[in-house]
Amino acid sequence: MNPSGSKPNVQQAWLSLLRSRTAGLACFTTLILVWMSLWNPTFLAWSNMRDIAVAAAPVCIISCGLMLVLVLGEIDISVGSMMGVLAAAMGAMASASRWHLPPGVAMVGTLILGVCIGAINGWLVAYLKVPSIMVTLGMLTALRGVTEVIMGGQWITDLPPELRYLGTGSWLEIPICLWVTATVVLISLWLIHRSTLGRRIYAIGSHPKAARLAGLPIARTQCLVFAWTGFLTAVATLVSVPQLSVVDSGIGVGMELLVVTCVVVGGTAVSGGIGNLTGVLLGALLMTMISTVLIFMKLGENATYWSKAIQGLFILGAILLEPWTRSRKKP
Amino acid sequence: MKARLPSWLMNPESLLIGLGMAFWLIMGKLDHSFLQWEVQQELSTHIWETALMALPMTLIILTGGIDLSIGSIMSLSAVTAGLLHQAGWPMPMGCLAAMVVGMACGWFNGWFITRFKVHPLMITLASMAAFRGIAEGVSQARPLSGFPESFTRMGNDVWLGLPIAGWIFAGSLAMAAWIMHAHRLGRCIHAIGYNEQAARFSGLRVDRMLLGLYTLSGLSAAMAAILFMARRNTAKADIGAGVELGVITAVVMGGVSIFGGRGTLAGVCLGLFLIHETREFVSWHWSRDELNLLALGVLLILSVVFQQLLGHKRAS
């Protein structure tokens, strides 16, 4: 603990920035980009960067919501299965061979369904006081079963062109999903830094007891955050699933682990109270980039067997950085 | 309502016993052939590996931690034993090596949790990916089989009504129960779960115990891998995928608080039993696998909701 006035504020600010997780991730990302540009210059082409961003988009969108859940001190591992069920529902609603509803109705229906599922999670956690890991673990299993039931052994191959446009269309040369991601990020930034809800989330996450004593509406906040995550999962489904022409029943499997890893690698504390959107986004981008990097490096057939190990070791490295970048807090 | 029910009825274990008996009655009504002894005995082989890993997981969750990497440790241990067997080592040595690998992986997790104060969720999430990746790389994603019959007998033989794996579980359960009740370690685990800081200040060797628990978890994963290899005569990098979810489901359903400090082994056994019977019965009676997932998820949510409603409060 520095005695006040012994170091200029600017220097302190720089030091804390350098030690921060975000800076570390930004450095790492830059290093990878530089390395890859030397190894294979086409890596830095606009089309490649755009494709990496498009692939990272659904993860980024859901991470925005999941970060708030973790900051609150809860967890939500049902997002993958939620995405599966929402994709199946969206497909079933819009497909000509199923319920054949207008595309607009299918879109709104998917969003509402996402909010509802999130709200159920939130209600169970906030009002019935069930620990979030149990609720979302149960949801993860149950929703995967519901997805299979909705699909009924047949995949959906005839999404209407309006929905496909969400996934494949561009505006001003930038894919729609990137516009949506940017909007979601801006809304999240506003939520975290400018809104009362954001302040409450951080307060409840850092010290639940104090928050309760201060009279903060904890249950309502919890419910809202889970519903928001559900909404964001629906948004991610709408912009990423129509990129492909076939809606299969395995969509979203393993997504929850990927998102939690991104959020955690990005510097959000699992115990709550600490979370930083930039870090999360960088984490999502990095995680998506790894597989592309490995392909571009053309390491040969034997190396393919080690690609999972490389990804795992990378995550391990990112997580183990944490003790070194953690700011020393007073006990 | 709380005041009218006697206190011994209000804990999760009683709820689970009640649920179990209700399920038995329903299952018996719907399909009596399911309750035959031969059927139950053979179906039980599906659960022993999960049950074995649930024991150290209970202890770990009681301390407020978690271990998501058991499935991956399982695959790495299996691949180790498989590769050594292929290289000509005798099977017992291969199994020993698998157990050493399992303990090393567990120790790896524990070391980072205790020495560097990394949150268990984070480190085990990362090691889950890393260990499985290493297993895949080392085995080149190839299956390894052809284990000697003396080894595979262990997976299929039955002694006095219980498969050998069941006896191994029973032995481990007895040891775990002894640790929790007769040994100082049990009370220490509860103490760490209630308040780790206070436990430290009381002079408990918290770090050493946690390290030991995670190593034990790695060892149990290795033993589960050996049982799997004996039962299915194969070792591959993808075995044990998703098994951590099944184990955690069983543990939390058994009334163990995810925040640490509250929970019993009896509850976990009951949770395992309920999940196993539900899963097998839904498959048996309706033959629709998708219903299985739905039933399991609903079972978990309902049971934890009821646990909450009966007054079991979250440890703050």
Added chain:
Amino acid sequence: MKHCFSLLSPPHLLRGCLIAWILFLSACGPSAPSKSTETGADNQAVVAPKDTITIALIPKKKGLPYFTSCASGAEAAAQELGNVTLIYDGPTDGSPEKQASMIEQYALKGVDVIAVSPNDPDVVAPAMRKAREKGIHVIAWDADAVTDARSFFVNQSTAQAIAYGMVDTMVRDLGGPEIRAQVAIVTAYLTAANQNIWIEHMKTRMADTYPNLELVAIKPSDEDQKLAFKVTQDLMKAYPDIKGFFGISSVSFPGAAEAVKQAGESGKVMVTGLATPNSMKAYVKDGTVKSVVLWNTAELGYLTVQVGAALAQGALKAGETTFEAGKLGTKQIEGDHVLLGDILVFTKDNIDQYDF
């Protein structure tokens, strides 16, 4: 909290366990009498002709349209035969362990025939053998199991023919064996047993017959269409000269095709592989995909049920060389493989005739 501890203290725990054990044993009734069997010459128990035959049809992964279409053919056979009850169930996640557990369950239930398409032949082999010991006929279909664990294998085509068929189709689409081209394979999981066998045969075919084809990469898609899409996209960028992709799973094929289409390389980069015609119809129509390799899945399911029923009734025994398969006519049996016939290649010309 005291009561929690006391409930689990050794004396209570012991008492509780004892009571539970007794309750359990009493709830469980005596075992059902074992099936009355006579052992035939081939050491497989022969069962006398029965009134209803129960056949359990286990796919690799329930919910895949490929298997759903096989099941429709199987259902048709069951209806036609009249005395067959068909149970169609399989793991929704494609897990080999789950498959093995299901086989064990059906064996305990005492079905007459278990027909399984194994995800991993080694993992399900012990369960299959146990079922055979109980007197149940066990056959493999769609994908082969360990030889001594099943009496017959209903094969749509040999793994070699499927692999060779894909490579030959790719060469034809590219324009002939003299074209030099780089190709890549997008597979399912790296540990997927079937895909690995196909890949081995494909490599052999390319090395022996088409030296102008260069296999630059084999990448997994982990049964994730998005990942297949991304992997194909990345491969096209990393290898700008790549001319062909093999999508050898129902999920990786549409993903790869979509990536080629979105990159604007339809018609310049060839995509072929194994998938149901319905999932690829749009791509075939717009020219992204010239050929889809598969076989008549409904006939495969139909044939499987016919074989199963014949086995259960003793009409089919080991060593026979032909089999009368209802409306499919006479099928050849090579060793213990019942052959459906050849692979089918779906192109623009014939894809509309099929709806599965």
